[in-house]
Amino acid sequence: MNSRKIVILGGGTAGWMAANLIAKSWCDKDIRISVIESPDIGIIGVGEGSTPQFKAFMDFIEVPESEWMPKCNATYKNGIRFVNWSTRPGFEQYFHPFPAQPDDYSAPAFFHNSFVRRKGVDLEGHPDPFFLATYLAEQAKAPIAAENFPFEINYGYHFDSAKLGLLLAEKAKAFGVEHIQTRVRDVRKDTDGAIAALVCDAGQEVSGDIFIDCSGFSSLLMQKHLQVGFESFSNNLFNDSAVVLPTEQGNVIASETLSVARKHGWSWHIPLTNRIGNGYVYSSKYCDKDQAETELRAALGLLDSDVEARHLNMKVGQVKExxxxxxxxxxxxxxxxxxxxxxxLHIVQETVQSFIECYQEQNFSCKGKDKHNQMMSQRYQAIRDYIVAHYRVNSRTDTPYWRDNANNNQLSKSLFDVLNTWVQGKNLSDELDRQDIDKYYPSVSWHCLLAGYGIYPEQHQLVAASQAANKHDLNQIREYIRRCALNFADHRTQLAHFTD
Ligand SMILES: Cc1cc2nc3c(=O)[nH]c(=O)nc-3n(C[C@H](O)[C@H](O)[C@H](O)COP(=O)(O)OP(=O)(O)OC[C@H]3O[C@@H](n4cnc5c(N)ncnc54)[C@H](O)[C@@H]3O)c2cc1C
Structure with missing residues (x-):
């Protein structure tokens, strides 16, 4: 292979994650990497919750938790608690847990119960009693097991995104990545219309073989200069704005993200070691920025506070290539x-990995782009559908926002089939498998979502469970999870070990 030069435009989390992954993956190849960023433009500075995939990223670039977590005020995340998304009695909240190996014993009971309950039998169909992560989050415990508990536990993190960016920049530079601080003003193309060089301040040109556009929502290279189109998801994901406000951390550090449905959207509450990050994601079609800020301030007890709020716009969808x-x-x-x-950030990681695989497979040429485009587009659509389901199955009637979401019929065929399978009482795992979409969100996530909202026959339609239907002992499962959880420490205590 001849030498290659990869130019990454953007020093946000995406740019630095890409730089680290590429540099580490091809450390034995003749590949030079530069990251260009403009300190005047800055980064978006939100994005503080992860999936378990982020652990694989840090493990791959060999940065231990004991090093990065304290530097980024990071905490552990067992999953996400959804509050007030459903009004069905007994289902006003539920937890979406990250999977843990001990669930292998208890999750089958949940699958069974939710299947039988959909057929009209009164069994416990709420997901919460069946998952270890849910219990750990309820108890504000960290998902780090004692050494004598040898089971795999998946977990995510919460972190300060600005601090994470700085740390990743240091790591990438240690891998030999060049850091150029300047503003890209123009693009010089070759005769085929591909990018030959980025034209920066003072006319400085940075040339390369591959250009990675991590320029944020401006999508400077892909959408602006190469004129690649954008497929908006606004037809069935209405939110396009957010307002962000921090609050102080209390004595108990939660080990979960909290997601609370509000009048025209929902708010996140993300615990870091030094503060709680809060944000209200809403649709500007249904409420203006002042209304959104006031609603969030009221919820946080900040109506009289002079803590400044940040307002953001979001462009929801994906590029066509x-x-x-x-x-x-x-x-x-x-x-x-x-x-x-x-x-x-999960998608960032998957995109970089797909690029690495497709570029290398085709002898470091662009011939693998069709495969990459297909994989990424499918992933976007599958994740979009799982998110859309949260809105479509809501039962709130308090505002036009929620009613319009519940009446939204612009669903993809894939999501339509998934929801139909559930309400018709058929086997959901088989349907996800048939569509080959359980690699994006596993069956347990879909089950927790639909069961968590209480999408079952009404209580008065249910018949009492016979002994045959009631084949799992719920008390035994509760006791099993309680005893498993004895192997996990309080979250704050666990985090304190980093600074011992
Ligand atoms: C409201 C909200 C909440 C979110 N929450 C989460 C979450 O909980 N979890 C999660 O995983 N993600 C979340 N995200 C997404 C997350 O914030 C981003 O995916 C992540 O921060 C990566 O952003 P980025 O690097 O693509 O862009 P940015 O952070 O915007 O970085 C863009 C970079 O490009 C540079 N740049 C742009 N133009 C030029 C130019 N002309 N010349 C030189 N440099 C230039 C900028 O200086 C900057 O360095 C959230 C996003 C929003 C909007």
Whole structure:
């Protein structure tokens, strides 16, 4: 292979994650990497919750938790608690847990119960009693097991995104990545229309073989200069704005993200070691920025406070091609599915990994772009559908926002089939398998979502469970989870070990 030069435009989380992953993956190859960023433009500075995939990222670049977590005020995340998304009695809240190996014993009971309850039998169909992560979150415990508890536990993190960016920049530079601080003003193309060089301040040109666009929502290379189109998801994901406000951390550090449905959207509450990050994601079609800020301030007890709020716009959808000519879009420049399940950095990681695989497979050429584009587009659509389901199955009637979401019939065929399978009492795992979409969200996530909202026959329609239907002993499961949880420490105590 001849030498290659990869130019990454953007020093936000996406740019630095890409730089680290590429540098580490090809450390034995003759590949030079530069990251260009403009300190005047800055980064978006939100994006503080992760999926378990982020652990795989940090493990791959060999940065231990004991090093990065204290530097980024990071905490552990067992999953997400959804509050007030459903009004069905007994189902006003539920937890979406990250999977843990001990669930192998208890989850089958939940699958069984939710299946039988859909057929009209009165069994416990709420997901919460069946998952270890849910219990750990309820108890504000960290998902780090004592050494004598040898089971795999998946977990995510919460972190300060600005601090994470600085740390990742240091790591990438240690891998030999060049850091150029300047503003890109123009693009010089070759005769095929591919990018030959980025034209920066003072006319400085940075040339390369591959250009990675991590320029954020501006999508400077992909959408602006290469004119790649954008597929908006606004038809069935209405939210396009957010307002962000921090509050102080209390004595108990939660080990979960809290997601609370509000009048025209929902708010996140993300615990860091030094503060709680809060944000209200809403649709500007249904409420203006002052209304949104006032609603969030009221919820946080900040109506009389002079803590400044930040307002953001979001462009929800995906680019029509994630890799076009010699340019690959990664991060907000490639698209965004609103932050309800905190999937953006997960997608960043998957996109970089797919690029690495497709580029290398085709002998470091752009011939692998079609495969990459297909994989990324499918992933975006699958994640979008899981997020859309949260809105479509809501039972709130208090505002036009929620009623319009519940009446939204612009669903993809895939989501339509999933929801139909559930309400018709058929086997949901089989349907996800048939569509081959359980690799994006596993069956347990879909089950927790639909059961968590209480999408079952009404209570008066249910018949009492016979002994045959009631084949799992719920008390035994509760006791099993309680005893498993004895192997986990209080979250704050666990985090304190980093500074011992
Ligand atoms: C409200 C909200 C909540 C979110 N919550 C989550 C979450 O919980 N979890 C999650 O995973 N993700 C979340 N995200 C997404 C997450 O914030 C982003 O995916 C992540 O921060 C990566 O952003 P980025 O690097 O693509 O863009 P940015 O952070 O915007 O970085 C863009 C970079 O490009 C540079 N740049 C742009 N133009 C030029 C130019 N002309 N010359 C030089 N440099 C330039 C900028 O200086 C900057 O360095 C959220 C997003 C929003 C909007």
């Amino acid at each position: 994630h890799w076009h000519k010699n340019c690959v879009a990664i991060g907000l420049s490639q698209g965004f599915i609103e932050p309800l399940e905190a999937t953006a």
